[in-house]
Amino acid sequence: xxxxxxxxxxxxxxxxxxxxxxxxxxxxxxxxxxxxxxxxxxxxxxxxxxxxxxxxxxxxxxxxxxxxxxxxxxxxxxxxxxxxxxxxxxxxxxxxxxxxxxxxxxxxxxxxxxxxxxxxxxxxxxxxxxxxxxxxxxxxxxxxxxxxxxxxxxxxxxxxxxxxxxxxxxxxxxxxxxxxxxxxxxxxxxxxxxxx
Amino acid sequence: xxxxxxxxxxxxxxxxxxxxxxxxxxxxxxxxxxxxxxxxxxxxxxxxxxxxxxxxxxxxxxxxxxxxxxxxxxxxxxxxxxxxxxxxxxxxxxxxxxxxxxxxxxxxxxxxxxxxxxxxxxxxxxxxxxxxxxxxxxxxxxxxxxxxxxxxxxxxxxxxxxxxxxxxxxxxxxxxxxxxxxxxxxxxxxxxxxxxxxxxxxxxxxxxxxxxxxxxxxx
Numbered sequence: 001x002x003x004x005x006x007x008x009x010x011x012x013x014x015x016x017x018x019x020x021x022x023x024x025x026x027x028x029x030x031x032x033x034x035x036x037x038x039x040x041x042x043x044x045x046x047x048x049x050x051x052x053x054x055x056x057x058x059x060x061x062x063x064x065x066x067x068x069x070x071x072x073x074x075x076x077x078x079x080x081x082x083x084x085x086x087x088x089x090x091x092x093x094x095x096x097x098x099x100x101x102x103x104x105x106x107x108x109x110x111x112x113x114x115x116x117x118x119x120x121x122x123x124x125x126x127x128x129x130x131x132x133x134x135x136x137x138x139x140x141x142x143x144x145x146x147x148x149x150x151x152x153x154x155x156x157x158x159x160x161x162x163x164x165x166x167x168x169x170x171x172x173x174x175x176x177x178x179x180x181x182x183x184x185x186x187x188x189x190x191x192x193x194x195x196x
Numbered sequence: 197x198x199x200x201x202x203x204x205x206x207x208x209x210x211x212x213x214x215x216x217x218x219x220x221x222x223x224x225x226x227x228x229x230x231x232x233x234x235x236x237x238x239x240x241x242x243x244x245x246x247x248x249x250x251x252x253x254x255x256x257x258x259x260x261x262x263x264x265x266x267x268x269x270x271x272x273x274x275x276x277x278x279x280x281x282x283x284x285x286x287x288x289x290x291x292x293x294x295x296x297x298x299x300x301x302x303x304x305x306x307x308x309x310x311x312x313x314x315x316x317x318x319x320x321x322x323x324x325x326x327x328x329x330x331x332x333x334x335x336x337x338x339x340x341x342x343x344x345x346x347x348x349x350x351x352x353x354x355x356x357x358x359x360x361x362x363x364x365x366x367x368x369x370x371x372x373x374x375x376x377x378x379x380x381x382x383x384x385x386x387x388x389x390x391x392x393x394x395x396x397x398x399x400x401x402x403x404x405x406x407x408x409x410x411x412x413x414x415x
Contacts, residue, residue, distance in 0.1 A: 032320060039277055096263045097264060
């Protein structure tokens with residue numbers, strides 16, 4: 001064997017050894033990349049979560065503006081402009097988060113209550129008609145009685161949309177005819193006259 | 197000199213050449229068929245979970261909206277698996293001594309995550325976003341099937357790229373009015389083509405060329 005061919009043999013052997021040792025990286029499947037996806041497990045943290053719990057007293061970037069939405073328990077402030085859009089949003093959110101227990105009409109006969117959950121008080125009673133807005137906000141945020149807080153599931157603005165809708169629900173069973181605009185009053189009385 | 201081979205060997209030679217080609221073809225088709233079969237895609241295969249959570253019971257029987265638990269679905273890429281606390285909203289009272297739910301209570305007491313088994317797993321190079329689909333009129337059941345009828349969740353579809361692209365080419369066939377997106381029982385009406393085209397315009401859905409561009413899903 002000449003020197004050159006001996007060198008070639010050694011080079012080939014070295015290259016194939018390098019290749020073999022690199023195989024685990026070559027085998028690395030692009031479908032299973034070594035990265036954390038939301039809620040994927042992690043070996044790095046002792047609790048096994050790649051998604052880290054929020055440290056106490058930290059404020060998420062951009063959420064400081066929500067301060068004005070935090071109305072104290074005894075205040076009747078309503079921090080948002082009430083319009084049809086807000087009410088529609090409130091209705092949708094109410095159906096998602098509240099109706100399982102409080103029922104679609106707010107009297108506490110939701111499907112989950114039918115299955116044995118504690119019966120919540122109806123919204124259609126004087127105590128809750130007179131309760132300030134902040135009282136509802138506090139209960140949605142921190143929970144009340146058997147109801148756990150919903151701060152993790154419902155963002156602050158949506159809580160207010162729900163409160164607006166809840167007020168509309170209360171009004172739906174506690175309105176007097178003279179509160180209606182004249183046009184609607186007329187329609188109501190003519191409909192009544194037709195029936196007779 | 198006598199002939200070494202009989203005349204029939206001509207036939208045998210030709211036959212073996214063609215049958216080899218044929219067998220290679222069959223093998224190729226078989227490999228592709230297996231790759232698309234439920235054995236590989238895991239379509240219609242239910243997964244055991246740490247607690248055998250039934251969507252049929254919670255969604256179908258109790259009428260709980262998807263978004264009660266999957267709160268991220270309208271605003272972020274992932275719909276989100278609810279924290280144990282969401283289970284406890286009801287199960288602190290309901291079935292609160294059932295052995296079946298002990299892993300839930302244990303997780304709540306010890307603050308240790310329940311390791312739910314992922315059913316709809318996409319490759320890591322696919323950047324799927326729930327919020328854009330849900331906000332543009334693609335309903336849950338269009339991809340996930342009728343979850344409200346599944347005691348244990350399984351993949352109703354293959355999740356092959358071919359399947360994604362089918363819809364990206366013709367989104368009209370699945371587009372729904374916004375108030376029907378979370379309706380598990382939605383069926384396409386007879387005039388879906390017409391409604392779909394109108395909704396596509398209303399939702400300002402991009403052109404098919406853009407929807408089927410590689411970087412729409414891969415980056």
